Amino acid sequence: xxxxxxxxxxxxxxxxxxxxxxxxxxxxxxxxxxxxxxxxxxxxxxxxxxxxxxxxxxxxxxxxxxxxxxxxxxxxxxxxxxxxxxxxxxxxxxxxxxxxxxxxxxxxxxxxxxxxxxxxxxxxxxxxxxxxxxxxxxxxxxxx
DNA sequence: TAAAAACCGCGGG
DNA sequence: CCCGCGGTTTTTA
Numbered sequence: 001x002x003x004x005x006x007x008x009x010x011x012x013x014x015x016x017x018x019x020x021x022x023x024x025x026x027x028x029x030x031x032x033x034x035x036x037x038x039x040x041x042x043x044x045x046x047x048x049x050x051x052x053x054x055x056x057x058x059x060x061x062x063x064x065x066x067x068x069x070x071x072x073x074x075x076x077x078x079x080x081x082x083x084x085x086x087x088x089x090x091x092x093x094x095x096x097x098x099x100x101x102x103x104x105x106x107x108x109x110x111x112x113x114x115x116x117x118x119x120x121x122x123x124x125x126x127x128x129x130x131x132x133x134x135x136x137x138x139x140x141x142x143x144x
Numbered sequence: 145t146a147a148a149a150a151c152c153g154c155g156g157g
Numbered sequence: 158c159c160c161g162c163g164g165t166t167t168t169t170a
Contacts, residue, residue: 064164083154093162094154102153103165115153123153131153150167157159 004034006041009133009144013040013108023057025106027126043108046137048077056106064092068100075114078138082118098123108134 001023005012008027015036016024022037035041043050058069067090075081083094083101090097101112102125113134116122124131133144 084156087154087162092164095152095161096154096163096165098153099151099164100153112153117154119155121153125153128153146170148167148169151165152163154162156161 002034003032004036005032006036006044007031008044011130013044015040017054020053021055021057022106022109025108027107027130040108044137046140048138051109054109056109058104058106058110064090064096065100065103068092068097069104069110072101072110072112072115075111077111080114080116080135083115083122084118086115114138 001016001018003014003016005014005028011027011029012031013036014024014026014028014032015022017037037054039051039054041050056069056073059066059073068086071086071089083097086097087094097115101115102123104110104112107113113124113131121128121131137144
């Protein structure tokens with residue numbers, strides 16, 4: 001298993017992967033020893049198709065969460081959907097979608113930042129600021 | 145271990 | 158404002 005990071009503003013995007021399969025993505029305040037896959041660098045530089053070719057472990061299987069993650073992955077770059085909308089498509093309730101987003105092992109690859117509340121931004125860990133930065137990045141506005 | 149309670153990145157009443 | 162929804166985590170025994 002390989003691990004590395006690339007910078008994003010005040011943060012560093014840490015990635016754990018093997019070949020094209022990504023098992024973990026995290027936002028930390030310090031860099032890793034090595035670099036992240038170039039796809040992440042491209043995405044964070046504003047390339048809409050930067051992440052193409054990478055898979056996430058989170059989307060495998062038939063669990064409710066896996067189906068939620070697949071539904072979220074289907075949300076196009078630069079667009080948003082709501083917790084309730086995803087819930088309806090998967091056959092569960094909004095609250096569970098929120099839980100799945102909170103526990104998302106591979107943010108960015110499963111673009112949980114594109115899921116917002118019906119009226120409001122919804123949440124994001126470790127910082128809501130990151131969700132806003134990612135959304136404005138996809139709108140073509142570089143915050144960082 | 146197993147069962148119960150608490151906890152939520154929500155939404156509708 | 159309050160309560161149910163359903164899946165996860167924490168607490169309790």
